């Protein structure tokens with residue numbers, strides 16, 4: 546029960562990785578405040594230490610309110626895991642609308658700004674904290690047709706490193722995890738329109754991983770539990786590839 550004193554906010558807690566991360570943190574004894582668009586997406590997490598909060602992470606006022614409530618209930622916020630995100634269906638750049646570009650940037654980058662801003666406010670007062678952003682190995686090992694998604698993940702990594710240097714004097718660590726293709730509901734959404742989703746998952750994604758299989762959400766959760774823990778006390782500004790070698 547290494548994390549028994551920790552209070553951790555997990556965004557995207559109703560998603561494939563968010564669920565596995567919440568489960569792992571709860572199993573390690575942490576108190577978890579899960580945030581996602583709909584409360585019902587978090588209903589599987591039936592645990593006395595888990596609180597589900599329905600909130601649109603792009604709504605600045607609602608996010609501030611959700612963090613204030615979490616802090617009021619728990620007295621502190623030790624960790625923030627940014628696990629929300631949105632996929633792009635592989636498409637040539639000429640077919641990508643400005644509207645989709647903005648949406649991807651908002652969900653995958655602006656969300657990080659809004660949650661990290663709130664977390665930093667509370668963590669600075671405590672002089673400690675750990676913020677982790679799930680970006681993507683595609684930021685450094687791109688695939689064709691995912692230009693907007695990949696740009697958003699590159700921004701997520703840069704933002705994380707910028708915060709790491711800014712917040713280090715306050716005892717707050719900020720790290721990035723780059724997953725390879727991971728077996729969640731999102732993976733099929735990267736398929737080109739009209740392409741068979743299962744074939745894409747196997748032939749484009751699983752076969753591109755040197756270790757021969759898709760990443761499991763639990764693989765990501767293991768890395769998060771380490772980065773939240775005090776074992777990672779001197780790890781900040783790091784970019785951890787949990788990708789079975791896809792980035793090589």
Ligand SMILES: NC(=O)c1ccc[n+]([C@@H]2O[C@H](COP(=O)([O-])OP(=O)(O)OC[C@H]3O[C@@H](n4cnc5c(N)ncnc54)[C@H](O)[C@@H]3O)[C@@H](O)[C@H]2O)c1
Pocket residue numbers: 556557558559560561562563580581582583586600601602603627628629630631632652679680681682723724725726727728729730731732
């Ligand atoms: N699955 C993959 O292959 C893969 C690979 C690399 C990186 N990633 C990244 O990992 C993270 C988690 O992805 P996942 O596979 O678990 O996806 P997922 O689609 O299963 O989960 C994403 C969650 O984010 C939530 N969300 C989206 N917009 C929101 C908003 N405005 N407010 C609140 N919640 C919102 C969704 O409701 C969903 O529950 C994402 O950042 C994704 O880009 C995924």
